[in-house]
Amino acid sequence: MTHVVVDPITRIEGHLRIEAEVEGGKVTQAWSSSTMFRGVELILEGRDPRDAWAFTQRICGVCTTVHAIASIRAVEHAIGVTPPPNARLLRNLIIAAQNVHDHVIHFYHLQALDWVDIVSALSADPAKTAKLAQSLSDWPLSSTAYFSDVRNRVKAFVERGQLGIFANAYWGHPAYRLPPEANLMALAHYLEALDFQRRFIKIHAILGGKNPHLQSFLVGGMATPVDPDAQASLNLGTIAELRKLVAEGVDFVSRVYVPDVLAIASFYKDWFSIGSGVSNYLSYGDFPMDDSPHPVLYIPSGVIHAQDLTQIASVDQTKIAEYVTHSWYDYTVGNDAGLNPYHGETNPNFTGPKPPFKRLNVEEKYSWLKSPRYDGAPMQVGPLARMLVAYGLNRPTRAKTLIAAALKQLDAPPSALFSTLGRIAARAIEAQVLVESMGMWVEGLADQMARRDYRIQDTSHWHPSTWPKDCFGAGFHEAPRGALGHWVHIRDGKIAKYQCVVPSTWNAGPRDAHGQPGPYEASLEGTPVAKPDQPLEILRTVHSFDPCMACGVHVVDATKRELARVRVS
Amino acid sequence: MAQTRLMRELERQGISRREFLTFCASMAAVLGMPKSASATIARAIETEERPILVWLEFQDCAGNTESFLRAGHPTVADLILDTISLNYHETLMAAAGTQAEDALESTVAKHKGKYIALVEGSIPADADSGYCMVGGRSALDIAREVCGNAAATVAVGTCATFGGLPAARPNPTRALSVADAVPGVKNLIHLSACPANAENITALIVYYLTVKRWPPLDQYRRPLFAYGTLIHDACERRAHFDSGQFVEEWGDEAHRHGYCLYRMGCKGPATSQNCPIVQWNSHTNWPIGCGHPCLGCAEPNFWDVMTPFYERLPNVAGVSASRWLDPVGLTASGAVAAAAVIHGIGEVRRYRRGHHRPPEDKGHADENKHESDSNEESRK
Numbered sequence: 001m002t003h004v005v006v007d008p009i010t011r012i013e014g015h016l017r018i019e020a021e022v023e024g025g026k027v028t029q030a031w032s033s034s035t036m037f038r039g040v041e042l043i044l045e046g047r048d049p050r051d052a053w054a055f056t057q058r059i060c061g062v063c064t065t066v067h068a069i070a071s072i073r074a075v076e077h078a079i080g081v082t083p084p085p086n087a088r089l090l091r092n093l094i095i096a097a098q099n100v101h102d103h104v105i106h107f108y109h110l111q112a113l114d115w116v117d118i119v120s121a122l123s124a125d126p127a128k129t130a131k132l133a134q135s136l137s138d139w140p141l142s143s144t145a146y147f148s149d150v151r152n153r154v155k156a157f158v159e160r161g162q163l164g165i166f167a168n169a170y171w172g173h174p175a176y177r178l179p180p181e182a183n184l185m186a187l188a189h190y191l192e193a194l195d196f197q198r199r200f201i202k203i204h205a206i207l208g209g210k211n212p213h214l215q216s217f218l219v220g221g222m223a224t225p226v227d228p229d230a231q232a233s234l235n236l237g238t239i240a241e242l243r244k245l246v247a248e249g250v251d252f253v254s255r256v257y258v259p260d261v262l263a264i265a266s267f268y269k270d271w272f273s274i275g276s277g278v279s280n281y282l283s284y285g286d287f288p289m290d291d292s293p294h295p296v297l298y299i300p301s302g303v304i305h306a307q308d309l310t311q312i313a314s315v316d317q318t319k320i321a322e323y324v325t326h327s328w329y330d331y332t333v334g335n336d337a338g339l340n341p342y343h344g345e346t347n348p349n350f351t352g353p354k355p356p357f358k359r360l361n362v363e364e365k366y367s368w369l370k371s372p373r374y375d376g377a378p379m380q381v382g383p384l385a386r387m388l389v390a391y392g393l394n395r396p397t398r399a400k401t402l403i404a405a406a407l408k409q410l411d412a413p414p415s416a417l418f419s420t421l422g423r424i425a426a427r428a429i430e431a432q433v434l435v436e437s438m439g440m441w442v443e444g445l446a447d448q449m450a451r452r453d454y455r456i457q458d459t460s461h462w463h464p465s466t467w468p469k470d471c472f473g474a475g476f477h478e479a480p481r482g483a484l485g486h487w488v489h490i491r492d493g494k495i496a497k498y499q500c501v502v503p504s505t506w507n508a509g510p511r512d513a514h515g516q517p518g519p520y521e522a523s524l525e526g527t528p529v530a531k532p533d534q535p536l537e538i539l540r541t542v543h544s545f546d547p548c549m550a551c552g553v554h555v556v557d558a559t560k561r562e563l564a565r566v567r568v569s
Numbered sequence: 570m571a572q573t574r575l576m577r578e579l580e581r582q583g584i585s586r587r588e589f590l591t592f593c594a595s596m597a598a599v600l601g602m603p604k605s606a607s608a609t610i611a612r613a614i615e616t617e618e619r620p621i622l623v624w625l626e627f628q629d630c631a632g633n634t635e636s637f638l639r640a641g642h643p644t645v646a647d648l649i650l651d652t653i654s655l656n657y658h659e660t661l662m663a664a665a666g667t668q669a670e671d672a673l674e675s676t677v678a679k680h681k682g683k684y685i686a687l688v689e690g691s692i693p694a695d696a697d698s699g700y701c702m703v704g705g706r707s708a709l710d711i712a713r714e715v716c717g718n719a720a721a722t723v724a725v726g727t728c729a730t731f732g733g734l735p736a737a738r739p740n741p742t743r744a745l746s747v748a749d750a751v752p753g754v755k756n757l758i759h760l761s762a763c764p765a766n767a768e769n770i771t772a773l774i775v776y777y778l779t780v781k782r783w784p785p786l787d788q789y790r791r792p793l794f795a796y797g798t799l800i801h802d803a804c805e806r807r808a809h810f811d812s813g814q815f816v817e818e819w820g821d822e823a824h825r826h827g828y829c830l831y832r833m834g835c836k837g838p839a840t841s842q843n844c845p846i847v848q849w850n851s852h853t854n855w856p857i858g859c860g861h862p863c864l865g866c867a868e869p870n871f872w873d874v875m876t877p878f879y880e881r882l883p884n885v886a887g888v889s890a891s892r893w894l895d896p897v898g899l900t901a902s903g904a905v906a907a908a909a910v911i912h913g914i915g916e917v918r919r920y921r922r923g924h925h926r927p928p929e930d931k932g933h934a935d936e937n938k939h940e941s942d943s944n945e946e947s948r949k
Contacts, residue, residue, distance in 0.1 A: 006666035007704045010659045013631045015703055035702040038628050039741030040734065048877040054864060055872070058734045061632020061764060105638075113663045162619055162654040168672045169663035198639050202853045209856035210849035211639065212632040212764050216861050218819060223861035225825040232827025232860070328699065348741070350699030355707040368699075457819035539665055550630050 001028075002532045005359070007035070009542055011110040013062040014549025016508065018520070018538060019360060022529045027538065030517075030524035032508045033360055033367040034549050037328075037348060044498040048464075049075045049490050053217045056486065056500065060551045062105075064212040065098045065204075066479035067486070067500065067551070074486040075219045078473025079466075084455035085291050087221035089444045090207055092287050092298075093242070094214065095477070096434045096441070097203040100249055102480035103383070103431040104200075104257055106546045108186075108193035111424065114540045115264055116186040117176040118166060122155050124184035132181050136259040141192070142185075150188040170536045175528075177267050186264065189256055196252050203245050206238055221457025228449040236449070242442045249435045253428075261428040262409055265421050272412055275420030275541040277523030278378045279307045281385035282506070284315060284485065286478035287437070298437060299478055300397075302389035303374065307418055309392035317474060317485065320501065323371040326364070326510035328352065336513040338373060341487040341499040342472060346370075371509040371518060372501050380519045381482025381506045382545060384426040388417065398436065402429045420523065423544040464493030479503055481546050502551045520545060599772040599794065599847055610779045620778065621684040623657040623676055624725075625715060627701050627708040628735045628744055629690025632764035633726040634660045639850055640767040653774065656684070659703075670704045677718050685777075686719035688712065691728040691735045691744035692751075700742040712751050721756035721783070722747060725770060727866060730761040730789070737872035748790075758783050759790045763866035768847045769795040787841070789869065795847075800837035800863055803845040806830065824860060834879040836865030 007017035056067035133142035208214025285301025321338030482503030735744035865875035
């Protein structure tokens with residue numbers, strides 16, 4: 001038996017450590033540990049709830065919109081305010097752009113190098129590469145000359161001997177199985193995607209001033225004015241610009257990203273039966289399609305138990321509880337209890353080994369993540385959960401059509417989705433569903449302008465004097481990495497308590513009071529490891545979840561600690 | 570020959586000489602250098618060996634990394650990425666675990682005193698606290714070693730520069746800036762803002778390649794080219810402020826027509842950065858341009874001193890009302906108001922120039938005030 005430690009897990013957001021036991025070429029047990037803590041929720045106590053979005057937004061700079069969205073929704077729920085239609089459309093556009101952008105970066109820049117061997121790409125025949133690429137899509141850049149240029153550029157880079165971010169990787173590892181031509185194609189698209197992401201995210205700059213950390217969120221609406229007759233507002237010029245950027249996004253996702261994922265998957269079909277792990281899936285749903293209190297959601301919500309797609313239950317937030325049995329926190333009610341976020345507490349208490357250390361004591365507490373459970377069960381969250389819910393529901397959706405087409409192309413049964421490769425494929429399919437939907441919301445904004453409805457914010461509830469003295473709210477959102485919830489308690493216009501339960505907490509959390517492993521840990525069990533000193537396969541399964549550790553870290557302290565008051569005159 | 574090599578690369582990437590020189594000229598503009606300097610920049614980029622950089626992430630959100638990825642003028646910015654050798658960057662590097670640690674270790678050993686360290690995120694004061702660990706080592710331990718052996722260190726973003734969000738009250742993890750966590754680190758430069766603007770990161774690197782020293786700095790060790798102007802002074806909405814035309818409500822006519830956001834809480838009058846000039850995401854927009862007030866994110870302790878964000882200056886914790894005229898003066902109209910405004914801004918400028926220390930600042934006051942001799946050790 002070999003004990004494998006991978007720390008840092010790179011090509012993720014944040015700080016993650018994986019420890020695993022490997023026996024007979026396979027992982028038998030694994031432990032996921034988050035190794036950074038900041039305390040954002042504690043910092044929020046006593047502050048103006050209208051500021052909270054900016055603080056929580058900084059939980060993560062990769063998924064830079066998600067905590068802002070969840071935060072304004074939680075505060076709006078608490079004080080009882082509904083944003084006007086323009087704000088809903090602007091938010092849907094911002095959320096969709098974030099998901100698409102994030103998924104593209106994740107596949108090419110964070111995940112691809114687990115499957116694509118760059119050194120092998122150097123020996124590819126550009127003509128054959130062009131032929132392969134042309135067989136997958138009609139992307140105009142797929143020419144012999146183009147791939148020849150890319151190969152020569154990277155060759156020159158390698159020959160100079162300064163490999164930079166590509167140094168010291170697992171190149172030549174036996175688990176790499178793509179032919180040189182597929183490697184070269186993917187490498188070319190790695191570079192192209194770097195350019196694409198820079199251009200596509202201008203959508204966020206138009207609607208939010210800048211990316212990362214957009215700055216147009218407001219409790220009760222959005223700060224981006226809408227008026228076709230004003231230069232300083234979103235007008236018909238910006239509508240035209242948005243149409244163009246969305247079209248470019250549809251083009252890249254449907255002609256490069258999705259075909260690449262399916263082509264690469266076809267060489268690694270055994271990974272459709274590796275990494276299945278936790279068999280329950282949770283989606284809160286997102287993208288409200290109307291302005292009622294319980295709107296239809298474009299991406300549906302639901303709970304799946306034991307991989308049963310025929311029974312999709314509705315979500316009940318009271319069934320969510322978090323455990324700290326193996327997390328570096330103490331509960332005043334005892335460390336084996338589970339607490340709903342409305343009653344949650346987080347008293348940090350690091351009991352791990354003193355750094356520098358070689359191994360964690362996994363029998364005790366071993367992570368800064370808590371262990372969220374739904375009705376006592378661990379849940380996988382993320383694009384796969386969302387796509388499974390959409391696939392399982394008995395109604396026609398674009399997601400359903402695209403999933404069926406992908407499975408047919410790969411000659412795989414629906415059960416193949418419950419896997420490492422399934423998570424990667426679902427992410428790509430979701431990117432296509434969402435990028436295609438963006439046009440609908442751009443046109444929605446144009447219709448609003450035609451109707452002369454320029455409202456962007458519910459101004460009647462802006463001042464705290466209009467709020468209830470004591471109120472609670474929960475805000476839910478589907479972030480790129482999955483189900484995100486914020487819970488807030490507001491008293492006398494100030495934050496009394498704030499809690500976040502985050503996608504990477506659901507997925508990357510440690511074992512709970514009953515010893516049930518979290519999704520990363522469960523998915524790693526059974527993952528093959530050909531060379532324990534080069535655990536490439538562990539990276540594949542962990543990366544398939546798209547870890548975002550800064551998000552996952554619970555950051556609360558509930559009560560009791562005195563805050564320096566922020567002066568309001 | 571290095572120069573031929575660059576020419577070859579440019580050609581291979583389909584970048585014309587003209588495009589390259591345009592890029593150099595735009596860099597000169599960001600840096601506030603005369604047009605003629607673009608030739609010097611071009612020469613420096615063409616002839617220098619690729620300098621080695623390592624990028625450390627501690628108590629961070631990767632926002633500065635993401636910002637770096639958005640660097641404008643894309644194809645040529647790619648060239649800049651090819652022009653440096655990024656030997657360690659957890660978010661981007663292919664290697665993981667032991668192999669990643671080896672990459673850092675061997676860079677520090679082989680290129681001691683020669684590489685540039687970039688740091689994103691704050692650092693917990695107590696190495697044993699467990700609040701930030703990479704590869705089983707504490708952030709403090711890593712920062713001491715890597716920054717301590719670097720030719721220069723760049724703190725990228727407000728967390729690394731001033732402690733930022735983790736250090737906001739009550740600072741639960743005793744988070745520190747690089748300057749406070751690793752006192753005495755050589756040639757420390759600060760690029761505050763949340764996140765730092767990609768164009769400023771790129772421009773700083775180009776500057777270093779060009780003249781082989783850091784640019785002139787302000788009292789917070791930030792390059793004057795990026796932090797030498799108040800947002801308020803360069804704001805496209807300044808004329809509305811001077812004329813007393815203010816947004817009063819989100820979405821009102823004044824808001825839709827781009828009037829001044831001062832009354833909605835804008836911190837532009839107390840914040841120095843080149844946002845209005847350089848803007849964001851390839852000059853697409855900036856926060857005030859999209860109708861939201863400035864949060865003051867480049868300033869020390871802005872999470873405490875600039876909040877509540879929607880309170881107008883000076884009714885926030887960090888700006889003393891005594892240094893301001895009664896804001897009621899600003900609600901008056903006509904010449905009286907204009908005079909009051911001018912006086913008020915004069916006050917802000919004096920505040921910004923460091924004649925009045927913000928209450929929370931632990932003081933870099935003795936360092937390098939508006940001077941260019943930044944290659945000396947910054948902190949003794």
